[in-house]
Every structure is written in C-alpha cells, then in structure tokens.
Amino acid sequence: MPMNPYVIETENLSLYYGRKPALNSLSLQIPRGGIHALIGANGAGKSSLFRVLLGFETPIAGRARILGQDCSALTPELRARIGFVNEEHTLPDWMRVDELTRLQRSNVAWNQESFEEVVRNFNVQPQQKISQLSRGERAGVSLALALGQRPELLILDEPTLGLDMVAKRTLLESLMYSSAAQETTIIYCSHQMEEIERIADHLIIMELGRLRYMSEPDELCQRVRLWAADMAGNQADLHRLPGLLEIQQIDGVTQLMMMDAPADFETHLGSMGARHISNSAVGLNRAVDSLLASGHISRRAAGNFNQSGSHHA
Ligand SMILES: Nc1ncnc2c1ncn2[C@@H]1O[C@H](COP(=O)(O)OP(=O)(O)OP(=O)(O)O)[C@@H](O)[C@H]1O
Numbered sequence: 001m002p003m004n005p006y007v008i009e010t011e012n013l014s015l016y017y018g019r020k021p022a023l024n025s026l027s028l029q030i031p032r033g034g035i036h037a038l039i040g041a042n043g044a045g046k047s048s049l050f051r052v053l054l055g056f057e058t059p060i061a062g063r064a065r066i067l068g069q070d071c072s073a074l075t076p077e078l079r080a081r082i083g084f085v086n087e088e089h090t091l092p093d094w095m096r097v098d099e100l101t102r103l104q105r106s107n108v109a110w111n112q113e114s115f116e117e118v119v120r121n122f123n124v125q126p127q128q129k130i131s132q133l134s135r136g137e138r139a140g141v142s143l144a145l146a147l148g149q150r151p152e153l154l155i156l157d158e159p160t161l162g163l164d165m166v167a168k169r170t171l172l173e174s175l176m177y178s179s180a181a182q183e184t185t186i187i188y189c190s191h192q193m194e195e196i197e198r199i200a201d202h203l204i205i206m207e208l209g210r211l212r213y214m215s216e217p218d219e220l221c222q223r224v225r226l227w228a229a230d231m232a233g234n235q236a237d238l239h240r241l242p243g244l245l246e247i248q249q250i251d252g253v254t255q256l257m258m259m260d261a262p263a264d265f266e267t268h269l270g271s272m273g274a275r276h277i278s279n280s281a282v283g284l285n286r287a288v289d290s291l292l293a294s295g296h297i298s299r300r301a302a303g304n305f306n307q308s309g310s311h312h313a
Helices: 046-053 097-107 112-121 135-148 165-181 193-199 217-223 236-240 265-271 284-302
Strands: 006-017 020-031 035-040 061-066 082-086 153-157 185-189 202-207 210-215 224-230 244-250 253-259 275-281
Touching: 006 046, 006 185, 020 046, 020 061, 020 202, 020 210, 035 046, 035 165, 035 193, 035 284, 046 061, 046 153, 046 185, 082 135, 097 112, 097 135, 112 135, 112 165, 135 153, 135 165, 153 165, 165 185, 165 193, 185 193, 193 284, 202 217, 202 284, 210 217, 210 284, 217 224, 217 284, 224 265, 224 284, 236 244, 244 284, 253 284, 265 275
Parallel strands: 035 185, 035 202, 082 153, 153 185
Antiparallel strands: 006 020, 006 061, 202 210, 224 253, 224 275, 244 253
16 A cells, blocks of 8 residues: 555644634645654644544544544554654653553564663663653653654654753654654654754644644745845835734834745835845744744734735645
C-alpha cells in the first residue's frame, strides 16, 4: 500500500466547548517527515487539535485523519505508531523506571536502545522511582518512553515547560536525532521561539482555531520585511495597506512590518508623502511575533476576526 504523504489531514474541523469554538473550520495538511512547529497565541486551539487527533475529543463538524486513519476510530495498532508527550509528563508515580520500561516493552514494538539513549542523556537511573524524579528527569523518561516505541509520528505539547537550559537542550537534541535517524515525523507545540528557531523545518501558525500560516521558516523570513519611513504626518491610509502586519512610531519614524510587499512598494510609499524610506530583513522571532500581533490588530479593528487575506499557506 502506498504511504500516505500526510501524517495529519483535517478538513473544516470544528470543536466547541459549550458555545465557545476551540477549532473553527480548521483545514490543514501536515506532510510526512521533519519537525513541524505548531505555534499560536494562548487559546489558539493547539492542544484542542491534539485532543481531536488523538481521539480524546469529538468534533462537531469536519474530518480529521492521523496516519491515514479517521481520528474518531483509532485502532490500538495505529495508536502504537504515535507517541505523545505533554507538559505534565504524566507517568505512573508508584512505579520505578525499569518497571515502567518492562510494561511498555510488552505493549509495543519496543526499541530498548532508543529508550536507554535518551534516559542516559537525562542521567536517570533505571532503579529510580518515578515519584522521586525531578521535572527535567520526568521529561526525559516521558520522551524516552515515547521514542522507545519508535513512533512514526511524535506529538509534543509544550514538553520543555519548566525545564532548565541543559534539560531543554538535551530534549531538543533527542528530537533532532529521532527526526533525522529514525525518520519520525515530529509535531512540536511551543511558545519558545528560540527552540523553534533551532529545530523546526516547518511552521504551522494557528489563530482562533484556524490555520493562519504555513511555510518553512526561511520562507517566512523572506516574505516579511521591516520598512521605515518619515511619513511627515501622512499616516491616515497606512492602516489600509495590503500585507501590513504591524505599524509603530519610534522616534518620529514610522515602522511598517509588511508581508509580501509589492515590488513598487517604495514608490507607493513615496506617493503617500514618505521620505527617507528604507527596509531590512527581520529574524524569525520577530516575523512570527508580527504575524501573531496582526491577528490581534485586525480583531480590534473589525470587532471580530475576518480571515480574508490572512491565510498565506
Ligand atoms: N476543557 C475545556 N473546557 C472549556 N473550554 C476549553 C477547554 N479546553 C480548552 N478550552 C477553550 O478552547 C480554546 C482553545 O484552547 P486550547 O487549550 O486548545 O488552546 P492552546 O492553543 O493550546 O492554548 P495555550 O497556548 O494557552 O496552551 C480556548 O479558548 C480555551 O479557553
């Protein structure tokens, strides 16, 4: 059977908690391979998406497939091909690390070598009790258990929350290794841009339960540029510029963060009375920040969010 090119596919997926939409007609295709960073403001729907994908929540509309199978009817065989690590690193506290390993071994196509490698990196002893592990060590065991399954797909929901620098780096390195050496497709949800910058091959930005943007990090950095100009009081029409993400006044200079500015943008600004026009590249952190901020701006301006022109997939 030919391999499905997508690990995740959703079509007009909607999930409500009471009257509140957590996912709002979300359509998304995540291709197989690499590390995909899932980004979005608090409440954007990232964890809700994971809950639907793993079969913990039932959507009110739309479809969701994971590794080609409908998420509402995941078989144990399919679940064994998926690893999931969340910020709580939920583990059975009453067990020792080696007891937990034995239990896992009997359940799935276990790879002891992958498990031990990660556990060793986190300095965890097999005889240690889970309840006595530090937060970083718990994260390590939790990741090692997921990687020991050699999952085809590994989903991580803010796994580095509360970890120190060394534990964070160890976890990220284990992920990069698994992605490269074991061909595990990784979906990584985090608010830490420096982590995303380090490991992500692909960005998925969600906003209000919808897809806001998808591309490789480099593409986003090429499409977003910071323009600066002396507008000499001609501000009125700037807010209507297509592709405007953010506008700021700094020391009398107008700064415009633009996405996909047209080739004649400088001339256009000139015709609006701008002088001393310049533009520069921005880093990934700043580009993502502006995209997220632009959602807030358009919502404030419109009273609610209008998606037209905001999806640059
Ligand atoms: N169990 C729940 N009951 C009611 N509302 C919920 C529940 N879980 C999530 N929500 C709401 O659904 C929306 C999406 O929440 P979700 O946790 O998916 O966002 P998120 O992108 O993961 O946010 P964060 O980055 O803060 O973790 C939010 O508005 C949230 O208040």
